[in-house]
Each structure stands twice: as C-alpha cells, then as structure tokens.
Amino acid sequence: MKYIVIGLGSLGREIANYQTKIGNEVIGVDINMRQVESIKSNIAGAICLDSTDQEAINALPIKEVDAIFITYGKDFGISVQTVALLKSLGAARMIVRTISSIHETVLRSIGVREIMTPERDFAAMYVAQTILGDRALQWDRITDTHHLYKMKTPEVLIDQSIETINLEENFNIRLVAIERLIEGKNLLGMTQKRYEVINHITNDILIQPNDLLLVFGKTEDLRKLASL
Template identity: 35%
Template sequence: MKFIIVGLGNFGAYLAARLTDNGHEVIGIDSDMAKVDSAKEKITHTICLNATDKNVVRNLPVSDTDVVLIAIGEDMGASIMATAVFKELKAKRIISRAITNTHETVIRAIGVDEIIHPEEETAERLSKKLEMKGVIDSFDISDGYNIVEVTAPKEFVGKTIGETAVRNRFNVNILTIIKMRNRPNIFGNMQERQKVLGVVSAQTMIEDKDVLVLFGEMNDIQKILDLNEE
C-alpha cells in the first residue's frame, strides 16, 4: 500500500518507519527540516514542505495514495488546515490525529470520520495492563468487547482448548496463542521470542508460559484472570 504521513514527530515518524519496515511505500512530510533529516533513513521517501499549502500539496501523488494520515500533534491549526487540503484534493482515505475534543469536532466538520487519539489509546491499554493482573496487552473493539493478551492460567496448562471449555464456561473465545521460545540472537545469546500459532482449533494444546489472545467482554475475561488468584 501507499501512505502519506503528514507530521514527523514521535508518533508520525515511528508509524511511518513501521509501515516502511512492513514493505509499504511511505512518503513522510514535515515542515521542519530537522525532523525530515532525522527520519529520512527509516522511511521510503521524506519531503520538507508545508502541508497547509494546497498549491504545494497538489504536486504529491495524492490520487495514487491509499491512505493519508495527518499525524500533526503540536499545531492544531496546521493539523486542521492540512486535513482540509487533502480533503479538497479528494484523497481516497484520510485518517486524522485529534488532540482535543474541539480539534476532533472541527475535523469531523470537514468530513473526516476516521479520527485517532494515540495518547488516549496508549493510556487505556496501559491502564488495563497495570490494573488487571495477567494482562499483557489489550485492544478495545466496541460496545465493551476487547481483544486481550493474557498469560495462560495454570488451570489451562496441559489441556487442549476444547478441554478448557473456555467458550461455554466464560463466554470468551481464544483467537490464537502466542508461544514464548528461547532462541539464539545474532550474537549467539539466548533470547525469549514470540511465535504466533495463527488459527487454533479445539485440539490445540496450551503450554506453560503461553499467551492467550482472548476476545470477549472485559467482565468475562476478568473471570479467566481470576483463575490465577484461586
């Protein structure tokens, strides 16, 4: 896929680098040359330009880009203006970062429905990790449903997914299992690494130190976490 990331602060630069690492073509844009220089070795293309200037932005391959992400966080005015410019140039898909409620209201008024709050989302995931013992990571879906990574309860170890009867007992599905394996790194030292099993079945065995990726409501998932307290 092709992406244009506007704003190469910490969030924008990291996202652009990750997308590049995953094989996508990314154009990273910022009006600050220092930020452009800092990111140029990690991103497919970097350009120093003012994304609020329609005459300049129209020279970008907007029509050939799958996603434009406005990642500007420090300057709300610049974020709103850049969003409006790409909207006017009929970008296929625009995702904008919002810092405040007012910021989000204005962006929605422009006609952008995909709005992200990276700081809030990170804080929410971290809060679950801190307050719920056994939670490794979590992702809110909607209406109280979450995808949560948890350490396999001792009661599940040595059993197949079918034998745990997790769906009938807790109304929770195990989407996949992450296996933790010690493997040598490039220096020959043993390092713990993850291996995702992919699609699992009722016959998949749960082992010690496995990480279960669960889907369900948080109050039901909490019942599984409580097993380690018994």
Template identity: 30%
Template structure:
C-alpha cells in the same frame, strides 16, 4: 498507494515508516529540519515546509494522494489551517490527529474522513495489559470489542485449537493468529523474550490464519478478538484446564 503525511513528530514518523514498509509511496512534510532528516531515507520525498504558509502546498499533487494524514501534534491553529487547505486542494481523504475535545468537534463539523487519537489508543492498550492477567497489549475496536495479545495460559499449552474449540466458542473468542518464538539463524536456538518487555516481535514469527491442528506452546503469544467482558473470563477458564502432560522422550521409550 500514495500518501502524504504532514507532521513528522513521533507519530508521523512511525506512520511514514510503516506505510513505506507496506510498499506505499509517501510524501512527508514538516517545518523542522531534524524531523525531515529522520525520515528522508524512509519516504519517497521528505520536505521541510512552514505550516503557517498555506500557499506552497499547492506545488504537491494532493489530488493524486489516496489520503492525506495531518499528524500535527502540538499546533491547533496549524492543524485546522492544514485541514481547510487540503480540502481546497482536492484531497480525496483526510485523516486528522485530534489534539483536544474542541479540536475534535471542529474537525467533525468539517466532515474530516477519519479522526485519530494515538494517546487514547496507547492508554487503552496499556489499561488492558494492566487489568487482565497475561495480556501484553490491547486494541479497543469500540462497541465493547477488543483485540489483545496474551501469553498462553498453562491449561492451553500442549493442546490444539481443535481440542479447545468448545471453550473458544463458549466465550465467543476468535483466535486471529499465533506469534511464535523462532530460532536464531546464528545461534541455532530459540531465543527467549526479554523478561522486562514481555515480548520481542523481532524474535517471533506470525503463523498466519491458525488451522485446527495448531498446537499451542507455552511461550506463544495469542492474538485474540472478542467482547471486552468475555476475554478475562475466557483466559481464566482456559488457565484452569488440566495441563497437558509432557510427551515422553522417544529414546527413553525405546529403552523400556
């Protein structure tokens, strides 16, 4: 897959990094030398180019790109000009960062393939984490449905997905995956998540599609999908489940 990212601010740089990590070929373009330098070791090609001059963009294989992302975050005029220029150059798909309601309206008139508002996504995720106890992050899918990351309620710890399937079904909640703390290769022990962050993905492994026999641990993170109105009810309901008693120590049992 080949992508062109125009605008290498914070959003554009993160996008380039993630695309490259997934194996995509990435062309990054920005008028600021420091922004280009920040991604030159990450992307395949990083170019310093003035946005206000549309002519030089013809040198790039825009038609061959699977998508062009206009990630400009501070220049309405440049964003509009770039959108029109990418159309002229035959871009297959244009994804545009929205700067304002008026900008969004104009982009829709231009029939841009996809509109992105990073700040809105971040704000919605923060709102979910602030309003629902145990939620660390959230992603609003629209139409009243969300994906959230949540700590394991006390009532779930020690139980399996099979044992709790009825309550998941009752609230129409789908368990997408489980993120679990992993042993440190040097210390050989489980590392706790930083208290002030709530989670550190570098110390967690994603378990993939959960099987019915997966047992929830107290320090797991659950990635859940469901209706926004049902998720708080579900988390409250499972927190009220009878806690699973700790397993007896095998050595103690043998002595008895």
C-alpha cells in the same frame, strides 16, 4: 497495509515507527527537513513538503494508501488546512490528532470521523496492556464487559489449526480476523514485509509465527488467552 503520516514530531514518529515495526508500509511527511532526516532510514520513505501546498501534496499516493495520519500538535490552522486539502484530493480515510475540544469540533464539522486524542488513547492502551500484557497491540471497548483486541499470537498456538484451537469452545472468544506477515513490493518498488488481513476464517488455517489475532470477548476470557 500502507499509511502516510503527516507531521513527524514525537507522535508522528511513534506512529510511523510502530506501524513499520508490525510490517506495514509508511511514508512520512514533514515540512522540517531535520524531522525527515531523523526517520527516513527507519521507514519506507520520508518526504519534506508543505502539507498545505496542493501541488506538493498532490504528488503523494493519497488514493493508494489505507489511511493518512495527520499528527500536528501545535498549529490548529495547518491541521485543518491539511485535512481540507486531502479531502478535496480524494483521501478516503484520515485519522487526525486534536489539540483541543474546539479543534475536534471543527474537524468533525468538515467530515473527519476518526480523531486521535493522545492522552486518552494512551490511557486506553494502558488498560489493554494491563489485561493482555505485552501481547496487546490495539484495543477497543465495545461494551463495559466486552472488548476487541489485536494481540500477538501466544507461542503455544503456533502451527495449530483453527479447528484444534477452537477459541469459542475453549475460551468463549471469537476470532474475528488474522493479520499475516507476507512479502511484497512497496509503493517505491522495494521488497518489504507487510501484514495481510485474513477475514474469512476456516478451520483448516494454521496459525503461523508473527500472526496477529483480532479477537472479541469478555475481559476475563481474553486475559486467560493472553496468559497461555
């Protein structure tokens, strides 16, 4: 998948580095050249520009990426201006950090649906890692008893077919999708590895090393799977 991360402070760098680590393509953006220089060798590309300048931000591949993260942690105004500008330029999906309840209210009033609250999100990830250990990558609570997890594949499942594994029968867990590492060209024409989503799960699919599993089930059942 392809992302733009606007704001390369602590949170922005963490997001950019993590998404790159799991095979996604990231372009980082910041008005501070020092921040750009600190990360440019770690991700697909890093650009120094003012995200409130329409001419500058219009040069970004806004419509070619899967999502844009806006991670400003101090300036309420710049965050809102950036979001409004990106919306006017056709950004399909934005994930925006909030710094206060008022900030969140303003963002939602202009149509932002996905909000980041780092402290709350960190707590959720802590819960996920308590259950699944280091295998946990992402976590969503669907109900009090059922959760959706993205997790690293247990080694014992590698090279086995979906039919053989039979997660529903053996663990009472549903496999929703697989993210598989492939090699392709990035937005800058360079060869880069990235994850491709397989959402049509058939019995003949073999689990490969580096596959990420999106699974749904009860907490206790997911814990059993993670312990393999």
